[in-house]
Amino acid sequence: MKGYHGKALQVDLNTGEIREVGIAEELLRSFVGGCGLAAVLLYKHLHKDLDPLSPEAPLAFATGVFTGFSPFSGRLAIGGRSPLTNLWGETTVGGFFAVELKRFGIDVLLVKGKAQKPVYLCLKEGKAELKDASDLWGKKVSEVSSLLKQKEGERVRLLCIGPAGERLVRFSSIMDENHRAAGRTGLGAVMGSKNLKAIVVQGKEGLPEVADQGRLKEVYSQTLDKISANPGRELWHTYGTLMYTTQGYELGDTPAKYFQEGVFPAFRISGEAMLDNYEVKNEGCALCPVICGHRVRGVKMEYESVAALGSNCGVFDLEGLLDAVEVCNEMGMDTISAGVTVGFAMYLTEKGVLKDGIRWGDSKAVVRLLEQIALREGIGDLWAEGTMRVAERLGVDPEEAAHVKGLEVPMHDPRAFSMQGLCYATGVRGACHMRSDYFTVDIAAAPIPELGVVPGDRFEESEQKVKMMVVHQNVKEVWNSGVICMLGMFDINDLCTFYGAITGIELKPQDVSNLGEKSYMLKRLLNLKLGMTKGHERLPKVVTMPLKKGGTRGFSPNLSKTLELYYRIRQLKEDGYPSEQKLEELGLKEFV
Ligand code: SF4
Missing domain, CATH: 1.10.569.10 (Aldehyde Ferredoxin Oxidoreductase Protein, subunit A, domain 2)
Structure with missing residues (x-):
């Protein structure tokens, strides 16, 4: 498919074997790359009894269809089982690594196993090699970055973990050389558990062909x-x-x-x-x-x-x-x-x-x-x-622990925007303000009028409001798969236009929402497979009880009401699974 290489590089740290594998075009077309593609590629390798910090736990580093081709496309998605939540963990990071990885000639890097001693993966001059990282172990991010640039050249781009990832801190991040963080869900600890200190990349092959x-x-x-x-x-x-x-x-x-x-x-x-x-x-x-x-x-x-x-x-x-x-x-x-x-x-x-x-x-x-x-x-x-x-x-x-599904509540108070609280409760990685960032709709920063998602009363909890939130959550799935920066000045029409030029496939805004729905539901199925229940979809009292003063004075979101509406609108059953009809419609039956 145009816009992709159609290739992943598989690295087995147990054996040191590195090989290229193809990615089915159907998956590229349905999941748009990034977080969605990582989830579908790892789906069958993740199961309830898998320790996220064991050698068997896989980790995916995925570029998206837009990577290297559109403004704001410098982000990389990383996915695996989270050691913090025990559910699906995904995170994205800006910087320069993603474009360089795609220029290296692959769409996705898949890592499993555990090296016997600290190593870094070097992707350079068309070659992939595991190299000794004993001298980097224990070092902080800026030291690792400068040492690797001395060794491999100033032009390389890199990701690494700091001492926290080595010690398996459950919220450790994967950092780029400029302190941009793939922060959430603790995937730095997964790298640490594999003795993988860093990944260095410099492109050679260049970007794949585009349609026009x-x-x-x-x-x-x-x-x-x-x-x-x-x-x-x-x-x-x-x-x-x-x-x-x-x-x-x-x-x-x-x-x-x-x-x-x-x-x-x-x-x-x-x-x-x-x-x-x-x-x-x-x-x-x-x-x-x-x-x-x-x-x-x-x-x-x-x-x-x-x-x-x-x-x-x-x-x-x-x-x-x-x-x-x-x-x-x-x-x-x-x-x-x-x-x-x-x-x-x-x-x-x-x-x-x-x-x-x-x-x-x-x-x-x-x-x-x-x-x-x-x-x-x-x-x-x-x-x-x-x-x-x-x-x-x-x-x-x-009720006093400020997390949802194990992920700490971010810095957007669920009392300030009812729909943001619903996003936390139903988010594919727990309390996440980027899946979706619904508050940006109500402050009129990033509405999607093309799909009827428009600013309104931020405390409203009507069926119409929940419908808008569901559409927004779907669309942001595509942003995180693309992988497009959500802070960029890039709207859904830009996304459709670029997608057409890159792939030759024309999308309308509604198609974007449909693609996002499939990605969201796949991750929901993955979370259910990993042990999530409806009981996980909650907000603790510590972040919902009314405050006496300030911008949310006296307000508490009614999550049981909005969650019920959400289940109905998404066609979810009491156990959290999508209805048979929804599974059929989305082509996801094989994942149950
Ligand atoms: S808007 Fe900011 S975070 Fe997004 S791509 Fe630009 S510099 Fe990076």
């Missing part, structure tokens, strides 16, 4: 013109996600003190405060005309990190916050899960459950605890297990 090169060139240049003319581009370039801190605060969307407070000094950790007080450098991903990334005092910062390790932990001193994020970036840990887990420790200290615990706002103690977690030293060994397992081990009421 002339049309692709034309739509590319038209899209760039459209983005240049968009006044929002400059704002997004200047502040990136950091600009959301104050808006999120006003809406009651930015959590504080482990989701317990609605009023706090957001201005102290805002994007404006960072730009006023520090030297800030912009950094982008491949093929990005916006370049929204920011390094503040040399530390890669995003809104999610600011809120998770800042307001969520009561930390409002910028120096302390930067130090905390830097530890996560360098040790290779998801800032969201790390921040919520540390916030949980603070919450339990305040409640008297933990003696000599950690106090709100004590940024030095936060940094110390994060370092202990990354190395699993002392009490860090317990907190490295993540919020769900800590609650179980300490005998804390599960």
Whole structure:
């Protein structure tokens, strides 16, 4: 199929065998690459009794159909069984690795087994080799990056794990050389369990053929013109996600003190405060005309990190916050899960459950605890297990543990947008703000009017609203499969136009939703196979009980109502499985 090589590289770390295999065209056509393709390729290899940290557990690194061909297509998808949730784990990362992997001549890299000693995989000059990484083991992300560039050349792109991944911290991330993180679901620990420290790539073969090169060139240049003319581009370039801190605060969307407070000094950790007080450098991903990334005092910062390790932990001193994020970036840990887990420790200290615990706002103690977690030293060994397992081990009421399906709740409060809470409960990887980012519809940032998904009352819980959320969730599946950056200025019409030029297959917006529905349902079936039940689709009370003050004052989402509507609209049975009719319609019967 045009736009793909139609090839995967399989690496068996037990034996060192590396071989190329074909990918069926039907799978490429149905799942659009990325997260969807990773899920379907790994489906039969994942089962309930498989330990995600065992050698048998597979890991997929997948590019998408758009990779290398459209603006905002520099993202890579990574999938496997999550050691944090025990369910399907997927994550995407920006940067330059994905395009280089596709230029190497493959669409997907599949890894299984466990090397006897630390290794890195080197994909260069058309060759794939496993090389000794003993000298890299124990090193932080920036050290690994610079050593590998010295060894393999400045032009290589790379992914690696930090010390946290080596020590199997359940929320460890896979990092690129510029501290962009494939953060969620703990797949860094899966790499660590395989003794795979890094993957280095430099393309040779080039990108695959497209259906219409002339049309692709034309739509590319038209899209760039459209983005240049968009006044929002400059704002997004200047502040990136950091600009959301104050808006999120006003809406009651930015959590504080482990989701317990609605009023706090957001201005102290805002994007404006960072730009006023520090030297800030912009950094982008491949093929990005916006370049929204920011390094503040040399530390890669995003809104999610600011809120998770800042307001969520009561930390409002910028120096302390930067130090905390830097530890996560360098040790290779998801800032969201790390921040919520540390916030949980603070919450339990305040409640008297933990003696000599950690106090709100004590940024030095936060940094110390994060370092202990990354190395699993002392009490860090317990907190490295993540919020769900800590609650179980300490005998804390599960309603006080801020996670869904084991994944810590991100920095968009479910009380601020009813549909965001429903996204968390039904998300394919648990509490995830990117599957879908429905809050962007209600703030009128990224509606999809072509499919009737339009801004409205953010607290509304009607059937119509749930229908819109389902469509949005479907469409965002395609974004994560494509793999297109969800922060980019790229709408569903752009997606259809590029898809046509790349593959020669014309899509309409409704087709995108249909493709996404199939991907969502496949992952739902995979989660059910791995042990998910309807009982997992919940929101803990700690993130739903009404707050006395702030932008969500007095409001609590009615999840039982919206979940019931959701099950009806998606044609799900009481046990969470799609109806026979839905399975038939989507061509997924063979997966049950
Ligand atoms: S908008 Fe930001 S995250 Fe997205 S591709 Fe551009 S630089 Fe990367």
